[in-house]
Amino acid sequence: MADRLLEVTEVAERLGTGVRFPRRLIEERRIAFVKVGRHVRIRESVVEAYIEANTVCPVTTVQRLKAVA
Template identity: 60%
Template sequence: MAGKKIQPAGRLLTVAQAAERLNTSERYPRRLIEERRITFVKLGRHVRIPESALDEFITTGLVKPVRLRMKGAA
């Protein structure tokens, strides 16, 4: 058995719970799973998203504000 085992940290969320946390429909987290853009766990036919993976996904998309200076302002 090559490779190391990764254990998800925190709770395992259903697709519906992940969608609620992202404030979207269930379609969006399912698309993220299908495109392999987020870590997920397969338990039989059920799919769960680790809370830590969802936090990481949100943090990765975080855009910090830019402070603009007005010309001629002191």
């Protein structure tokens, strides 16, 4: 089954940002996109992969800082 092609506004909603952020990702070529005529679309799987790649996992151990004299 083919991925759904999302508009920039839909990508912004998925990322929880304004439209400006996905447009910047496209301009800087930091995310893969598809040109459909003059329109830009981003595959749903690409957005999910971007979110996964930029997810920061929590630290599971407690690190104590040493006091500096």
